[in-house]
Amino acid sequence: PCGYRDEVTSTPHEPDSGSGQPHEPDVAGVELSMAELQLRIAEDYERERRLAHIFETIVQGLYLEEVLDEIFESFHTLIPYDRMDCALLNHDRTQLVARWGRSDDLQLRLKPGFAAHVAGSSLEQVLTSGEPRIIDDLAEYFRLHPDSKSTRLIIAEGIRSSLTCPLIANGIPVGVLFFSSLEPRTYDATHEEAFLRLASVVSILVEKSRLYEELALLNQELTEARDLLKERATHDDLTGIWNRAAILAHLDTRLKQAARQRRALAVAMIDIDHFKSVNDTYGHQVGDEVLRGVAVTIQGVLRAGDEIGRYGGEEFLVVAEVADRSEAVGLAQRLRATVEVLRFGDEDRQISATVSIGVAKARPQRHDTPRELIRRADAALYEAKHAGRNCVILAGD
Numbered sequence: 001p002c003g004y005r006d007e008v009t010s011t012p013h014e015p016d017s018g019s020g021q022p023h024e025p026d027v028a029g030v031e032l033s034m035a036e037l038q039l040r041i042a043e044d045y046e047r048e049r050r051l052a053h054i055f056e057t058i059v060q061g062l063y064l065e066e067v068l069d070e071i072f073e074s075f076h077t078l079i080p081y082d083r084m085d086c087a088l089l090n091h092d093r094t095q096l097v098a099r100w101g102r103s104d105d106l107q108l109r110l111k112p113g114f115a116a117h118v119a120g121s122s123l124e125q126v127l128t129s130g131e132p133r134i135i136d137d138l139a140e141y142f143r144l145h146p147d148s149k150s151t152r153l154i155i156a157e158g159i160r161s162s163l164t165c166p167l168i169a170n171g172i173p174v175g176v177l178f179f180s181s182l183e184p185r186t187y188d189a190t191h192e193e194a195f196l197r198l199a200s201v202v203s204i205l206v207e208k209s210r211l212y213e214e215l216a217l218l219n220q221e222l223t224e225a226r227d228l229l230k231e232r233a234t235h236d237d238l239t240g241i242w243n244r245a246a247i248l249a250h251l252d253t254r255l256k257q258a259a260r261q262r263r264a265l266a267v268a269m270i271d272i273d274h275f276k277s278v279n280d281t282y283g284h285q286v287g288d289e290v291l292r293g294v295a296v297t298i299q300g301v302l303r304a305g306d307e308i309g310r311y312g313g314e315e316f317l318v319v320a321e322v323a324d325r326s327e328a329v330g331l332a333q334r335l336r337a338t339v340e341v342l343r344f345g346d347e348d349r350q351i352s353a354t355v356s357i358g359v360a361k362a363r364p365q366r367h368d369t370p371r372e373l374i375r376r377a378d379a380a381l382y383e384a385k386h387a388g389r390n391c392v393i394l395a396g397d
Contacts, residue, residue: 063216064209068100071177071202078194079163080186081179082106083154087114088167088175088210089127094118096175099210110153122148126166127173132192133164136185154180163187165195169207177202236310238288239295247309251319251370254307255362258321266328266361268318269377270298270335273354273389275314282351290344290353301338317374325361325394332357332392340390354390356381363397 064086072084083103087096098114118124122145126133135141138160142151154162163179163186177195181187195202234246242250251267258265272278272294279287295316299308306320318335322328336355344351358381362368368376380395387393 064206064213065100067205067209069102072102075179078198079179079191080181081163082182083108083157083159083178083180085110085178085180086175086206087178088206089118089173090115093173096123099175106157106159109157110150114150114153116150123164123176126164126176130166130168130173132166132195134187134192135162135164136187138162138184158182160184161186163191163195165192165199167203167206168199169203174203174207174210236295239292239310241295241299241316242307242309244309244311247307247311247317247319248370250307250309251317251373254319254321255368255370255373258362259367264322264324264361266320266322266331266359267373267377268320268328268332268335269311269358269360269374269381270316270318270355271357271381271385272314273356273385275353278351278353282345282349286345286351290351293342293344294339294353294355297338297342298335301335317377322361328359328361329392329394332359332394336390336392356384356389357392358382358384358395359392360395361397 068084068086075081075084083101083106085098085101087098089095090097095115095117098110098112100112101108101110116123118127122133138151138155142148142155145151159180159182161181161184165177165179166173167175167177179187179191234243235241236243241247254265257263272290275287275290278290291314295308295310298316298318302308302318302320306318308316308318311317318331320328320331322331336357339353339355342353344353358377358379360373360376360380362373376395380393384391384393
């Protein structure tokens with residue numbers, strides 16, 4: 001129509017460079033950026049996956065060495081190292097003490113037990129700041145710090161660079177981890193960052209495992225102390241056999257078992273002949289030697305299940321299961337004959353000893369008590385003494 005013309009709508013575009021041609025989008029650049037983003041996401045995912053796996057692995061350990069061994073095996077995917085060490089602060093926090101070290105290839109010269117004072121050392125700043133420290137060239141570092149014994153030792157192993165990582169548990173320094181390499185300039189900020197991602201977890205696990213280890217050791221010490229107290233409460237200090245209370249308790253238990261199971265039981269009351277004259281003539285040390293020798297000898301002759309205890313002074317009480325009176329006497333005679341050939345003292349002074357023995361067999365039909373059985377054995381022992389000693393007398397029924 002007259003006065004009008006068609007409007008042409010065009011797509012706006014960036015001014016061109018003067019060529020007069022429209023600017024085409026940089027498709028290749030966009031594709032490259034997308035590929036880089038995908039790669040970065042994949043790398044981040046893989047790193048997080050490795051971190052999760054490492055965390056899952058190291059939390060399984062209870063004892064310190066278990067946790068550190070797991071760290072050694074799993075951290076290779078995050079940090080390069082040829083050896084790894086852990087040093088912990090002692091209880092007064094004045095020293096770092098090497099607790100663990102490991103390498104697959106090196107013969108370690110800096111070993112667990114090595115200790116260094118914290119105050120004034122280069123590690124004091126690491127513990128105070130909570131930040132890792134990298135030494136690119138340990139040979140150069142040692143040239144500047146020739147008094148560092150630890151540096152001298154690891155240089156002798158061939159170590160040339162290190163990453164020192166503080167262990168801070170609940171805001172409190174507990175120690176350090178050392179990652180060491182045979183190559184100089186091995187470590188950079190990415191390795192520091194890798195450790196810091198797990199630093200709090202690692203620190204708490206190391207401290208937890210150390211405390212668990214100390215608790216386990218304390219529990220072991222308490223168990224050993226309890227066993228020692230029990231030993232002392234039930235055994236004679238001089239001879240090592242049961243004491244009076246313990247052997248009487250055994251006798252009471254065995255008598256009840258014998259009555260239930262219809263088995264025969266006997267006791268033998270044993271007395272060392274003329275023991276007072278041994279003490280008076282040769283002294284109490286020799287007397288103690290005789291007591292120990294007689295006790296150990298009798299114990300060696302007894303069968304499995306028989307018991308011996310020191311009843312008092314130079315008297316011993318034996319509790320034995322026997323088939324009949326004849327077996328009870330036969331056992332007592334073997335004990336007497338074995339003691340008779342013993343010799344005490346030294347080459348210049350030989351001392352012999354003999355024993356008198358009274359034997360009593362339990363009478364199930366009369367329900368003998370420990371006290372009654374011992375009374376009868378003691379009466380038989382009295383007869384043996386009056387019969388000339390060095391003999392065995394069986395109590396009558």
